[in-house]
Structures are given as structure tokens and as C-alpha cells.
Amino acid sequence: MTTETATAAAGSKAAGKGKRKYVVGTRRQLDAAELAATGLRDRWYPIYPSRFVGTGDMVKVKRLGVDWLLFRDATGQIRMLEDRCPHRSAPLSVGQHLGDRVACKYHGVQVDGQGTVVSVPGMPGCALEGRTVTASLAVAEGADTIFAFVPLTEDSEVTGFKLPDRLDNPEISWFSNYAEWISPWRYYMDNVLDPMHGAFLHRDSHSMFGGDTSARFRIRETDRGFFFEKTDQRGKNFDWVEFCRESMDYVDLEIPYAESAGPGGSFGIVGMSTPIDENTSAVFHWRTRTVSDWERDVWRFMYKATLEEKHWAVLEQDRELLEALAADADRGEHLYQHDLGVARIRRVHEADAQKQAAILLDGSA
Amino acid sequence: MLEQYLEANQSRVGPPHPYEQKLAGALTEIFASGTHELPAIITGLNNLGLNAPDGQPWDEARFRSEMRRLGE
Numbered sequence: 176m177t178t179e180t181a182t183a184a185a186g187s188k189a190a191g192k193g194k195r196k197y198v199v200g201t202r203r204q205l206d207a208a209e210l211a212a213t214g215l216r217d218r219w220y221p222i223y224p225s226r227f228v229g230t231g232d233m234v235k236v237k238r239l240g241v242d243w244l245l246f247r248d249a250t251g252q253i254r255m256l257e258d259r260c261p262h263r264s265a266p267l268s269v270g271q272h273l274g275d276r277v278a279c280k281y282h283g284v285q286v287d288g289q290g291t292v293v294s295v296p297g298m299p300g301c302a303l304e305g306r307t308v309t310a311s312l313a314v315a316e317g318a319d320t321i322f323a324f325v326p327l328t329e330d331s332e333v334t335g336f337k338l339p340d341r342l343d344n345p346e347i348s349w350f351s352n353y354a355e356w357i358s359p360w361r362y363y364m365d366n367v368l369d370p371m372h373g374a375f376l377h378r379d380s381h382s383m384f385g386g387d388t389s390a391r392f393r394i395r396e397t398d399r400g401f402f403f404e405k406t407d408q409r410g411k412n413f414d415w416v417e418f419c420r421e422s423m424d425y426v427d428l429e430i431p432y433a434e435s436a437g438p439g440g441s442f443g444i445v446g447m448s449t450p451i452d453e454n455t456s457a458v459f460h461w462r463t464r465t466v467s468d469w470e471r472d473v474w475r476f477m478y479k480a481t482l483e484e485k486h487w488a489v490l491e492q493d494r495e496l497l498e499a500l501a502a503d504a505d506r507g508e509h510l511y512q513h514d515l516g517v518a519r520i521r522r523v524h525e526a527d528a529q530k531q532a533a534i535l536l537d538g539s540a
Numbered sequence: 541m542l543e544q545y546l547e548a549n550q551s552r553v554g555p556p557h558p559y560e561q562k563l564a565g566a567l568t569e570i571f572a573s574g575t576h577e578l579p580a581i582i583t584g585l586n587n588l589g590l591n592a593p594d595g596q597p598w599d600e601a602r603f604r605s606e607m608r609r610l611g612e
């Protein structure tokens with residue numbers, strides 16, 4: 176048997192007339208500040224490298240403050256469920272993988288990849304059977320990565336998934352990189368919208384030793400976001416970044432390689448950060464190069480043999496700096512002209528947070 | 541607390557083979573001098589006294605096929 180309490184607690188439709196809307200996976204409303212801290216919803220996010228979830232694996236991950244279960248079913252399809260049994264909320268991740276479904280360890284309830292209860296072994300015929308009460312997310316895999324659409328409410332409409340252009344072009348070769356930073360996701364965004372740090376923080380690096388240490392910047396609108404770029408230097412350091420808002424928010428940028436990196440010119444970066452919780456982030460980068468034929472093979476060999484470690488050293492400079500920032504580092508700052516990109520991205524995300532909080536308050540929105 | 545995933549090498553499995561390290565080191569040296577053309581790279585490898593995997597001097601076919609294997 177099942178009760179209304181059990182239904183509401185399972186995160187499905189909130190009962191009652193006002194039709195209060197809860198954030199998927201939280202069983203409550205979040206205000207704008209909480210949404211901004213744990214991650215804006217209604218968009219696709221990279222979740223985890225594909226290689227970490229083999230067929231038959233069950234992996235628990237926290238994203239946007241919610242515990243999720245990733246499992247790859249017997250056909251190789253990745254599934255993502257809230258890591259919470261619809262019965263009495265035991266984590267499904269400690270249960271058993273049964274091919275196309277998982278069985279809860281506590282009382283054996285079986286949930287399939289869509290979050291539907293397919294069996295209640297302790298009470299066959301129970302009304303819980305056949306009900307879809309576990310949150311499941313739309314997922315996509317590409318560029319070596321598992322992506323998911325993280326909805327605001329159960330009424331959210333899933334938008335189409337699209338990889339960033341740079342990762343979906345046969346002329347461009349890439350490698351993915353994954354890291355976990357003990358730093359809020361908003362610091363990641365601020366950092367990548369701030370190219371000027373390249374000439375200082377990364378002065379001692381394989382790629383950002385050149386160019387001026389002063390510059391003037393401008394913002395230039397594009398059809399998918401905006402460029403934040405130096406007006407007086409290009410192709411010498413981290414001189415521009417494009418913030419792109421497609422099915423995901425990401426940054427796209429290029430940085431010159433030293434001659435020692437071989438033929439092929441600059442490398443590109445696609446960067447994204449997914450909140451784990453308000454204090455930690457899953458950081459995804461793809462390092463790309465427009466190379467073909469033997470030049471492509473040479474770059475891929477050199478990347479694996481030596482360049483990847485040099486890229487990593489640069490990323491560690493970012494991580495160490497961001498992890499050292501105080502929790503209120505973005506209060507009481509004194510911004511100057513180089514920080515226009517930072518100010519802009521903060522306004523974009525603040526507006527998103529306000530909008531999403533309003534949807535939760537106003538059930539009809 | 542999060543067990544932090546921080547792994548410098550994600551594109552290859554295990555440490556690089558000493559032969560690969562030596563070859564990458566030689567190529568880094570050649571590239572650093574501004575040499576990015578195929579014939580000059582091959583001359584550079586031979587001048588550094590490195591041989592192709594079959595023990596012969598490098599030529600274009602050997603270089604292309606070895607890079608294809610290593611860069612797959």
C-alpha cells in the first residue's frame with residue numbers, strides 16, 4: 176500500500192491547490208540565493224566522464240546539491256536517477272544492478288531507468304508498482320562525457336541537447352579532462368570570464384608567458400552569448416573568451432601554444448563547471464586543436480606524452496587560487512575595467528536565479 | 541568530505557614508455573627551434589641519432605605510421 180505522504184515525499188506532484196513547486200530532487204522550494212549557490216536549473220550540465228561508468232556499474236554522484244545514481248544498463252544506455260528509493264528513501268546506489276533496473280538493498284523495491292517502480296517483492300501487487308515516483312533525468316553522452324538536463328521542477332521541459340561546436344567538428348581534435356575543485360562553481364565562471372589573470376597567475380606556464388601585462392577590454396555580443404576580449408592584443412596570451420549560452424552554459428577560448436608544441440597553432444578550450452554542492456565543483460575541460468593528417472597524430476602523441484601534464488599544471492594554478500579564495504570573496508571587491516566580463520556573467524546568473532525562484536513561488540508560471 | 545579527483549594524466553593508461561618519452565623529448569627539441577615541416581622534422585630526428593622502431597633511419601612513411609600508432 177502507498178500513502179499520499181509517501182508520494183509527496185518521493186518528490187512527485189506536490190499535493191494541494193496552490194500547486195507549490197519543488198525543485199526536482201529537493202522536496203522543497205529554493206530561493207534565488209540557494210539556486211545561485213547550488214546551481215541554476217533548466218539546462219544541460221556535464222555530469223561525469225563516460226569512462227567512469229562501465230556497463231553494469233552503479234555510481235553515486237552529487238550534482239547541484241542532490242545525490243544521484245548513474246547506472247549503465249545492460250544495453251549500454253546510461254541512466255540517471257535520484258539516489259533515493261521511492262519506498263523509504265534508502266540510497267539506490269547501495270542496491271543491486273539488475274540489468275535494466277536497480278533493486279533497493281533495504282526492502283528490495285525495483286526501479287527502472289525511467290524511475291518507474293517495476294516490482295515490490297515484499298508486497299506483490301502493491302499500488303506502488305507501475306508508478307513513476309523517482310526523479311530521472313534526460314541524459315546524453317558525447318565528447319567522452321555524460322550530460323544531463325537538470326530540471327527546475329517536474330513540469331520543466333527538456334531542451335534539445337547540443338555539443339559545443341568545437342567538440343562536434345571532424346576537423347578539430349580534442350581530449351577531455353575532469354577535475355573536482357573545492358570551490359564554488361560561480362568562482363569558476365568568474366575566473367574564465369577574466370582573461371587578464373593569464374598574464375599573471377599563468378605567467379609561469381607553457382602557454383601564457385607572452386604578451387603584455389596591461390590591456391583594455393571590451394564586450395562584444397554574439398548570437399550565442401558574448402565575447403570578452405582585449406582590444407589591443409590577440410594571439411599572444413589568454414586574450415579573449417566567449418561565453419556561450421546554448422543548451423549548456425560554457426566558455427570557448429583559444430590560447431597560443433609555444434613552438435615546442437609542434438605544428439597546428441593555438442589550442443582551444445571548451446570549459447564548463449557543474450556544481451557538486453555550494454562549495455565544490457565538477458570541472459570539465461576539453462583541450463582542442465584544429466589539426467589533420469600527420470599533424471593531428473603528432474599532436475595527439477605529444478599531448479599524451481608531455482603536453483597533458485603541462486596543461487594540468489596550468490589548471491592546478493587556477494584550482495589552487497580559487498580554493499584559496501574566502502567563501503565571501505565576491506563581496507566587497509573593488510572591480511576595475513578588466514572585470515567587466517566578471518560583472519556581466521554575474522548579472523546573467525543573478526537574473527536566471529531570480530527568474531527560477533519566481534517560477535517556484537508562482538505555481539502557474 | 542569529497543574525495544577529490546585530481547589526475548594529471550587522463551589521456552593515457554599508465555606511465556609513458558621510455559621510448560615514447562625519448563621520442564617526445566626529441567620532437568619537443570626540434571619543434572622548439574621552429575621546425576614544423578615534415579621533411580625537416582624527419583631530418584631533425586635522424587640528426588639526433590634516433591632510429592625508427594625497425595632500427596632504420598626515419599623517413600616519411602615510417603614517421604607517419606609511427607605517429608598514427610602513437611597518436612591514435
Ligand code: FES
Nearest residue numbers: 260262263279282
Ligand atoms: S527503502 Fe528501498 S525498498 Fe524500502
Ligand SMILES: [Fe+2]
Nearest residue numbers: 372373377493
Ligand atoms: Fe586560468
